[in-house]
Amino acid sequence: MSDLRAQLQQVFNEPDCATNQAKPARERKKGCSQLLAPGAAAGGCAFDGAKIALQPITDVVHLVHGPIACEGNSWDGRGSKSSTSQLYRTSFTTDMTHQDIVFGGEKHLYKAIKEAVEKYNPAAVFVYQTCVPAMIGDDVEAVCKAADSKLGKPVIPVNVPGFVGSKNLGNKLAGEALLDYVIGTEEPEETTPYDINIIGEYNLSGELWQVKPLLDELGIRILACISGDAKYHEVARSHRARAAMMVCSKAMINVARKMEERFGIPFFEGSFYGIGDMSDSLRRIAQLLVDRGAPTELLDRTELVIEREEARAWQRIAPFKPRLLGKRVLLFTGGVKSWSVVAALQEAGLVLTGTSVKKSTPGDKERIKELMKDDAHMFDDLKPREMYKMLKEAKADIMLSGGRTQFVALKAKMPWLDINQERHHAYAGYEGMVALVSEIDKALSNPIWEQIRRPAPWENAAMDDELAIHIA
Amino acid sequence: MAKVTVSQKQCTVNPLKMSQPIGAALAFMGVEGAMPLLHGSQGCTSFGLVLFVRHFREAIPMQTTAMSEVATVLGGFDNVEQAILNIASRAKPGFIGICTTGVAEIKGDDLNGFLKLIRANYPELGHIALVDVSTPDFEGAFQDGWAAAVTRMVEELVDAPTLEMRLSRRVNILPGCHLTPGDIDELRDIFEAFSLDPFFLPDLSGSLDGHVPAEFTPTTLGGISLEQIRKMGSACWTVAIGEQMRGAAITLEHRTGVPYKLFDRLTGLGANDELMSFLSRISGVPVPRKYRRLRSQLVDAMLDGHFYFGGKKVAVAAEPDLLAAIAHWLHEMGCEIQAAVSTTGSPALEHIPAKEVVIGDLEDFESRARGADLMITHSHGRQAAERLGIPFFRIGIPVFDRLGAGHQVTVGYRGTRDLIFTVGNLLMANGHEPTPETWLPPPQDASRLVSLHIPS
Numbered sequence: 001m002s003d004l005r006a007q008l009q010q011v012f013n014e015p016d017c018a019t020n021q022a023k024p025a026r027e028r029k030k031g032c033s034q035l036l037a038p039g040a041a042a043g044g045c046a047f048d049g050a051k052i053a054l055q056p057i058t059d060v061v062h063l064v065h066g067p068i069a070c071e072g073n074s075w076d077g078r079g080s081k082s083s084t085s086q087l088y089r090t091s092f093t094t095d096m097t098h099q100d101i102v103f104g105g106e107k108h109l110y111k112a113i114k115e116a117v118e119k120y121n122p123a124a125v126f127v128y129q130t131c132v133p134a135m136i137g138d139d140v141e142a143v144c145k146a147a148d149s150k151l152g153k154p155v156i157p158v159n160v161p162g163f164v165g166s167k168n169l170g171n172k173l174a175g176e177a178l179l180d181y182v183i184g185t186e187e188p189e190e191t192t193p194y195d196i197n198i199i200g201e202y203n204l205s206g207e208l209w210q211v212k213p214l215l216d217e218l219g220i221r222i223l224a225c226i227s228g229d230a231k232y233h234e235v236a237r238s239h240r241a242r243a244a245m246m247v248c249s250k251a252m253i254n255v256a257r258k259m260e261e262r263f264g265i266p267f268f269e270g271s272f273y274g275i276g277d278m279s280d281s282l283r284r285i286a287q288l289l290v291d292r293g294a295p296t297e298l299l300d301r302t303e304l305v306i307e308r309e310e311a312r313a314w315q316r317i318a319p320f321k322p323r324l325l326g327k328r329v330l331l332f333t334g335g336v337k338s339w340s341v342v343a344a345l346q347e348a349g350l351v352l353t354g355t356s357v358k359k360s361t362p363g364d365k366e367r368i369k370e371l372m373k374d375d376a377h378m379f380d381d382l383k384p385r386e387m388y389k390m391l392k393e394a395k396a397d398i399m400l401s402g403g404r405t406q407f408v409a410l411k412a413k414m415p416w417l418d419i420n421q422e423r424h425h426a427y428a429g430y431e432g433m434v435a436l437v438s439e440i441d442k443a444l445s446n447p448i449w450e451q452i453r454r455p456a457p458w459e460n461a462a463m464d465d466e467l468a469i470h471i472a
Numbered sequence: 473m474a475k476v477t478v479s480q481k482q483c484t485v486n487p488l489k490m491s492q493p494i495g496a497a498l499a500f501m502g503v504e505g506a507m508p509l510l511h512g513s514q515g516c517t518s519f520g521l522v523l524f525v526r527h528f529r530e531a532i533p534m535q536t537t538a539m540s541e542v543a544t545v546l547g548g549f550d551n552v553e554q555a556i557l558n559i560a561s562r563a564k565p566g567f568i569g570i571c572t573t574g575v576a577e578i579k580g581d582d583l584n585g586f587l588k589l590i591r592a593n594y595p596e597l598g599h600i601a602l603v604d605v606s607t608p609d610f611e612g613a614f615q616d617g618w619a620a621a622v623t624r625m626v627e628e629l630v631d632a633p634t635l636e637m638r639l640s641r642r643v644n645i646l647p648g649c650h651l652t653p654g655d656i657d658e659l660r661d662i663f664e665a666f667s668l669d670p671f672f673l674p675d676l677s678g679s680l681d682g683h684v685p686a687e688f689t690p691t692t693l694g695g696i697s698l699e700q701i702r703k704m705g706s707a708c709w710t711v712a713i714g715e716q717m718r719g720a721a722i723t724l725e726h727r728t729g730v731p732y733k734l735f736d737r738l739t740g741l742g743a744n745d746e747l748m749s750f751l752s753r754i755s756g757v758p759v760p761r762k763y764r765r766l767r768s769q770l771v772d773a774m775l776d777g778h779f780y781f782g783g784k785k786v787a788v789a790a791e792p793d794l795l796a797a798i799a800h801w802l803h804e805m806g807c808e809i810q811a812a813v814s815t816t817g818s819p820a821l822e823h824i825p826a827k828e829v830v831i832g833d834l835e836d837f838e839s840r841a842r843g844a845d846l847m848i849t850h851s852h853g854r855q856a857a858e859r860l861g862i863p864f865f866r867i868g869i870p871v872f873d874r875l876g877a878g879h880q881v882t883v884g885y886r887g888t889r890d891l892i893f894t895v896g897n898l899l900m901a902n903g904h905e906p907t908p909e910t911w912l913p914p915p916q917d918a919s920r921l922v923s924l925h926i927p928s
Contacts, residue, residue, distance in 0.1 A: 036514055036538035039555030040562060045515025063483065067574045067609035069491035071484075074519040076852055077526070077872075089855060095484035095833075096610050101578060112483035119485075131513050132574040132610065135544060162513035163541045163575065383562075388688035403522075407531035411684055 003141075004159050011172040011254055036166065042404065045162030047130050048074070049170020053251060054126055054158065054177070055088055056080035056202045056227040057235060061122040063092040065109050065140060066130030070162070071095075079424065081206040083229050092116050096132060105138045113147040113155055123232035124154035126177075134161035154232070156181040171251035178226065178235060179258050186236035188223065193294040195223040196285055197244040197265065200252040201272070203228025207428035211272050214309065214429070218301055220285060226255060239263040243288035245270050245281060266292070272428040274341045275313050279306045313430040317348050320437050325349035327444060330390070332356045332382075332401035333419060341436070342371055348437045353396050354379060384408045398444055413453055415443040474812065474824045479832030486834035486852065488789050489815035490869070492607035493571040494520035495617030495649055497534055498869075500569030500603075502674020503625070504695040507533050507565040509555055511548060511583060512573030514538045516609075526872035528680045533691050535559055539575055548581045553590055560597055563690040566698055567601040569621060574609035601698055603628045613816035614869070615716050615791040618649035622673060622720040626727060629701045633728045641669045642707040643754070644730065646721055648714025650794035650868065653681040654879035658887055659713075659738075662747070665762060666755040671700050671707065682878055705730060709754055713738060713883075714793035715820040736820060737797035738883040739891065740804050741770055747884075766885040773889040774805065777896040782806035784899055787841035789834060789849035790868045792818035797882065798848060798867065799824045805892070811840035813849075846899060863902040865895055 044052075047070060055062055055078055064071040071093035082088060094112045096105050113125055125147070129140040144157040158177040160170050188195075196215075201208055208228045215222060224230055224238035239259065244267035246256040256267040266288055270281035286294075286302040329350050331342070342352055354377040357365050368378060382390075384405065391399060391412035399409040402420030409416035417439055419427070427436045497508035497520055510517045517536035524532040535558075537551040552570070559568060572583055583604040591602070605624040607617045643663060647656060656677035663670040678694025685693050704710075705728030712721035712734045721732035733750060737743050744767070748759050784807045788798050795814050803809060809826035813836050821829045830836050834849065838856035841847050847857045850868040857864035871877035881887040904910075 036540065037554070037558060038537045038551040039509070039535050039558030041514045041536050041538040042518070043514065044518040045513045048515045048518065067491065068484075068487060068489050068613070069493065069516055069519065069574060069609035072487035072490045073494055073523055075487065076855070077522060086855075091486045091852075093484045093487060094482070095487065095489070096574075098608075098611055101610055108482055115481060115483040116485070131539075131544065132578055135575065135578045161541070162515035163539050163544050165540075166514075384690060385688050392688075403525065406525075408688070411531070411688070413684070 004164065007159075007173065007176055008164060008169070011169065011176065044167040044170070046160045046164045046166065046170035046173060047128060047162045049167035049172075049251075050128060050158050050160040050174035050177075051170075052078060052167065052202070053171045053174035054227055056082075057126070057230045057232060058082040058088045059085035059123040059231045060087065061090075061092050061116045061120055061125045062088060062128070063094070063112060063116055063125055064128045064130065065094045065096070065105065065112075065133050065138065066128075067096045067132050068093065070128075070130045078202075079204045080202045080228055081204075081209075083209075084231070087120060087122055090120070101132070101136055104136060105133050106143050109133075109138065109140065109143050110147055113143070114151060117147075117151050117153050122153070124156060124182075126156050126158055129157065129159045129161055131161045131163050134159075134163075154182070154185070154236075168251060172254050175226075175252045175255040179255060179262075182232070182235050183255075183259065184236070184239040184263065186233055188237040188240050191223075191240050191242075192221055193242060193292070194218075194220045194289060194298070195241045196220060196289065197223055197238050197241040197259070197267075198225045198228075198247060199244055199256045199259075199267070200247040200250075201225055201228045205424060205426040207272065207426045207432065210426055210429040210431045211278075214282065214305055215285075218282075218286070218298065218305060220289070220298075226252065239265070241265050242292040242294070243267065243285065245285055247271065273432070274344050275310055275347075275430060275433050276343055277341075278429050278433075279310060282306055309430045313434055314347070316434045317344070317437050320441050321347075321349040323349075323441055323445065324437070326351060327397040328353040328395070329440075330354045330396040330399040330401075332379075332387075332399065332405060341433075344433045344437065345440075346371075348440075350440070353377070354390075356380075356382065388412050398440060400440075413449065415446070415449060417443050474822055474826045474829045476817075476821045476829045476831065479830055479836050481832070481835075484833045484835075486838070486856070488813060488832070488834050488837065488849065488852070490523070490614040491573075491609040492612050492614065492617030492620070493573050493609060494523065495614035495619075496571040496605050496607045496621035497569070497617075498524065498614075498649060498676075499618045499621035499625070499674045500567070500571075501533070501679050501692050502672070502676045502695045503567050503569070503701070504678065504692060504697045505566035505689075506679075506692045506695065507535055507559050507563050507568050507690075509535045509537065509559065509568055509570045510573055511537045511552060511555075511570055511581065512539055512575040516573045516575070523870050523872075527870040528682065528878050529875075530680055530682055530878075533563070533565075535563075537576075544575055544579055547579060548576060549586050549589070552581075552583065552586045553593075556590055556597065556600075556602070557594070560600060565600060565691045567603070569625070570602065570604045571607045571617070571621070572605070573607070577606070577608040577610075601629060613791060615649055615793065615818075616816055619716040619719055622646060622717065623723050625673065625701065626704075626720055626724045629698065630704045630724065630727055631702045633705045637706075638708050638730075639669070639706050640708055641667060641755070642703075643668050643670050644704045644707045644710040644724065645670050645672045646710060646712040646717040646724070646732075647672060647674070648716045648793045650714060650791060650797065651676075651883065652878055652880050653677040653679075654881040655738075655883045655887065657681065658881050658884045662763070662884055663751065665760045666751045666757045668751065668755050671704055672696060673701060673704065676878075680878055704728065709733060711735065711750075715796070715818055716793050736823075737793070737800060739797040739888050740801045741767075741774065741885075741888065742804070743800075744770075744883075744885050744888065763885060766889070770885040770889040770892075773892045777892040778806055780896045780899040780903075781892075783808065784845040785810040785843065786846045786848060787811035787813075787837060787844040787862075788847075789813035789837040789853065791815050792820045794868050795829075796820040796824055799826060801888065801891070810844045811837060813837040813840070845902070846895070848895075863898045865898055 075091035140157045144155040148155040223241040224234040268284045271277040357378045391414040398415040400419045500508040514536040521534045537555045605621045653676045675696040679692040710732035803825040812826040812829045848865045
């Protein structure tokens, strides 16, 4: 466990995390090791986070070493898409029983790895350590090492018992596993001056594919996406990329930073959400590649694509404007980092009437104030009960949030759109913003709202009077 | 009849099974004003919560003691105490049902002792009922957790008998976890039609039937009240549905003297005839006209449907009581149970009309379902059905890729009738159209031709 301790401390102190750097010095030391409040906690554990981060690697076995809860209660729940192998959607677990608890689960784990390798011939096996085997002292690193050498396949330990912390921490520990055991272990057949890595993009609902065609058009090759639609060998060879983009969520910042340290791959933090951010990201990718020696004409070609796509996107958003003008949006996400999403909403005529700032830095808050003018509200920690009251009193026309608050909105008979990771629509790139505006329009203009807000006949006083007359 | 075998694999692939604590948590959700609490890492709760949200499409009240690494070593008393205090102040529940997990069980936390201590230290929490249940993740399955939670609620919440007269119309019903909120509504109608006054423990029909309440509540939206649970000793009968509920029914009988009748299933003509006779006998009310008509409609549905069921090979994977209900019903419609896979041991399994029942996973299911006409299991079977190209009917928990899981009704004459239509339509839609090649004789190789010509 001491190795894990050291790794945790290191991950917490992430120097490149802007959120962390924006905190006062004393808080900074704590990093993102938020204390979880018993009875008032929401969200997944470290194992959950690691699985989210690595499961998008498609051609490997993801084997969960633990009792049935960890995998049996959760599998096939994540929407990352694959262009080739579907193996990542098959679920593997040791399903530990009482016997394992008494005698130790290491042998069981080894046999399970062997069985999975023999039956499914994966490119590699990722083994996830969970709470129960961690408590009884199963040494997954040792088992993986033995399996690796005996079975001739990469077997990667991912040491993430749920009790070490939150989902976000699990993301980072997953990144550490890639850095320690995968990245740089193989060499690509060929490299080009146009090779990039995209880090922290999981291809949920196929969002990578809203971006990739433009990169293809520019001749930019995604050497590895970590980890959306990735194959194991791509990740293993990713250390030869010329540049990297770290997608806005800070979940995998440790991967980006350490790849810069170890392999000299410069990275920037960008986002594919929002028209402005998408353009910026393309620009910065091109610039980084040119800085690393790609021909400068790439910059011009990039500008042409940006100009064309931006025009096309605005043109497609324009027709929605008269329909959406003045509609009030409540925006609840972890921390609003994609300012250009807000910009796109405003461009479509929507008014941002309130947003959560729970996870935002002081700098973020300033920016929200600028964007939202005076009448908007910032909420630090809005309890579901208060949120329901706001919606019920119709202080907004639509709420955009994650699944957790879905029913608060719906039960208040308020249009709602999922903008978190469980969503079924892809909102990345230029295509994605057009889709988002179109989805908002669909949600707002659905004829059910008018019908379901009508009172039931027996709630209508006039009808009662009428009935009374008839009865009399 | 069936030989029950346990899969001997070391690696479970595509689990059918889910864990005990969330089964127990769901049982607690059938109580009004409840907040289920899992004593474990926060992932234990969040996985269950997401699973139920996807299945019921409802907000799910469920909390965690958020055990940290340090707490798993030093013990979780502080976490349990903090969690209860936080829940009491934030959600204001009337009832907190607390389940252990693998983490708590391995540490050896004495949850029951914790609660006694918390009770003593916080008299101001006296109005909140607290029930603990031991549900290690590494034993049993979802169904066992549900059953254990119901038994514990009976032990802790039902008043011991007094001299109070029994109410001749009152009946306790202990539904297994395979009954949906829709099933419970259907059963309530049936019992009330016999002028009986049913108390369901748990009652998911009030909490997870997907209604739109007038006010926001962070706990369950409905369910059986604590007051009603206390009074279960005043019933004249207890009806348990599913073998899993036998333990809770016996506990209730021991505690209150209320006799119980166990129905191992309520899907199918015979099973419902038995229910009708029983209800008529205990209520003294003749079977109402409505149910005589519904029976006749079911008989007609069986007549119309049997053409499409007869001889069909069906593969079913479900928790023991659901598997039993569905497999017996299919067998009664003329199907052959080609494969039966379940999650945990149960006396119900050996009676299933199949050669073998495997306690295993969906990989076992997939390998045995090859060539079947229909596959039946929860939504996790979708990949297998797709790979095999076999029509797929979703039942059980979770069903996350279809609407209305909470209202799928399989009990009663009406539920059985509608099940015949739904499943029959699937079989009908996937009948094989003949082509000129359908009846080609099998290809014969040369050696076989020769052997045919040489008289032996």
